[in-house]
Amino acid sequence: MDHSSQLLKGVLDMCLLSLIDEEPSYGYEMAAKLNERGVKLVSDGSIYPTLSRLQRAGLVEGYFVEADGSGPPRKYYRIVNPGTVRLREWSTEWKDLSAGVSAILNGGEHD
Amino acid sequence: MDHSSQLLKGVLDMCLLSLIDEEPSYGYEMAAKLNERGVKLVSDGSIYPTLSRLQRAGLVEGYFVEADGSGPPRKYYRIVNPGTVRLREWSTEWKDLSAGVSAILNGGEHD
DNA sequence: CCAACATATCTGACATCACAAGGTACGGAA
DNA sequence: TTCCGTACCTTGTGATGTCAGATATGTTGG
Numbered sequence: 359m360d361h362s363s364q365l366l367k368g369v370l371d372m373c374l375l376s377l378i379d380e381e382p383s384y385g386y387e388m389a390a391k392l393n394e395r396g397v398k399l400v401s402d403g404s405i406y407p408t409l410s411r412l413q414r415a416g417l418v419e420g421y422f423v424e425a426d427g428s429g430p431p432r433k434y435y436r437i438v439n440p441g442t443v444r445l446r447e448w449s450t451e452w453k454d455l456s457a458g459v460s461a462i463l464n465g466g467e468h469d
Numbered sequence: 470m471d472h473s474s475q476l477l478k479g480v481l482d483m484c485l486l487s488l489i490d491e492e493p494s495y496g497y498e499m500a501a502k503l504n505e506r507g508v509k510l511v512s513d514g515s516i517y518p519t520l521s522r523l524q525r526a527g528l529v530e531g532y533f534v535e536a537d538g539s540g541p542p543r544k545y546y547r548i549v550n551p552g553t554v555r556l557r558e559w560s561t562e563w564k565d566l567s568a569g570v571s572a573i574l575n576g577g578e579h580d
Numbered sequence: 581c582c583a584a585c586a587t588a589t590c591t592g593a594c595a596t597c598a599c600a601a602g603g604t605a606c607g608g609a610a
Numbered sequence: 611t612t613c614c615g616t617a618c619c620t621t622g623t624g625a626t627g628t629c630a631g632a633t634a635t636g637t638t639g640g
Contacts, residue, residue: 359594359595359596359627359628360627360628361479361559361562362479362562362566363479363596363626363627363628364478364479364596364597364627365478365479365480365562365563365566366479366566366626366627367475367476367478367479367596367597367598367625367626367627368472368473368474368475368476368477368478368625368626369476369566369570370626370627371626372570372574373570373573373574376573376574376576377573377576380576384588384589385588385589385590386587386588386589392573395569395572395573395576396565396568396569396572397566397569397570397573399627399628400627401627401628401629402588402589402590403590403591403627403628403629403630404626404627404628405589406588406589406590406591407590407591407626407627408626408627410590411626425587425588425635425636427586427587427636427637428586428587428588428635428636428637429586429587429588429634429635429636430587430588430589430633430634430635430636431588431589431634431635432587432588432589433588433589448472449574451472451473451476452476452570452571452574454507455473455476455477455480455508456567456570456571457507458506458507458508459480459483459484459508459563459567460563460567461506461507462484462487462488462503462506462508463483463484463487463560463563465487465488465491465506470598470599470623470624470625471598471599474597474598474599474625475597475598475625475626477597477598478596478597478598478625478626478627479596479597481597481598482597495617495618496617496618496619497616497617497618498617510598510599511598511599512598512599512600513617513618513619514598514599514600514601514602514619514620515597515598515599517617517618517619517620518597518598518619518620519597519598521619522597536606536607536616536617538607538608538615538616539606539607539608539615539616539617540605540606540607540615540616540617540618541604541605541606541607541616541617541618542606542617542618543616543617543618544617544618
C-alpha cells in the first residue's frame with residue numbers, strides 16, 4: 359500500500375462528513391469532489407464502507423433518490439445533529455495534530 | 470481505538486525521521502519529544518516497531534551507545550542519504566494532503 | 581435484440597500500522 | 611531485597627484503505 363493511503367486514515371471520514379455538512383450528497387459524487395479538491399487516491403471501496411460507518415454511528419442519515427439521467431438510484435446522505443458536533447471535534451483534533459506535525463517537520467531547518 | 474490514533478497513521482514514521490534528521494536520537498527520547506511538541510498519544514509500542522521499519526527500509530542507521538547515567542544501552546539512530554530524500558518526499562505529500570483536508574474542512578463555512 | 585458503456589452501490593480478501601499489555605534488562609535508592 | 615526509572619522489544623487486537631469483482635440501471639450503437 360502507498361504511504362499517501364496511510365495518511366488518509368482517520369481523515370476520510372472527516373472529509374466526507376464535512377462535504378455532507380456543506381450539502382447533502384452521495385458516494386459517487388463525493389469521490390469526484392475529493393479528487394477535485396486535492397485529496398487524491400480515494401477509491402470507491404473506501405468511500406462506501408466509510409459512509410455506512412458514519413450512518414451506523416448516527417452522524418448522518420441516508421435516503422434514496424432516483425437518478426435524473428441514467429443509472430440506479432443514488433443514496434444521498436444528510437448530516438444530523440450529532441454529526442455536526444462530531445465534525446467540530448474532529449476539526450479541532452485535526453488542527454492540533456496538523457499544527458504539531460508541521461512544527462516537527464519544520465523543526466529541522468538547516469538549509 | 471481512538472480517532473486520533475487513526476490520524477497518526479503514516480505520520481509517525483515521518484515525524485520520527487524528521488526528529489532524527491534534526492539530530493541523532495533514540496526511541497525513549499523521541500517519544501518524549503513528540504509529546505512535548507504537541508503530537509500526543511504515542512506509546513513506545515508504536516515507536517520501536519516504526520524505528521525498526523525505518524532502519525529496514527535503509528532510511529536510518531542504528532548504533533548502540535552506553536547510557537551516561539543509569540539504564541541499558543541506548544539505540545541511537547542517524548539519518549542516511551535515502552532517508553533525507555524520502556523525508557523531502559513525505560514532507561511534500563503531507564503538505565499537499567493537509568492543505569487539501571484543511572480546504573475541505575473550511576469549505577462549509579456557514580456560521 | 582444484444583453488447584458495450586457510464587453511472588452507482590456494495591462486498592471480501594488483504595496489507596498496514598497504532599495501541600495496550602506484557603516481557604527483558606540495567607542501575608541506583610530505600 | 612525490593613522498588614523505581616530508564617530503555618528496548620514482541621505479541622495480539624482492531625481500525626480502515628486498497629484492489630478486484632459482483633450487482634443493477636438506462637442509454638447508445640450494431
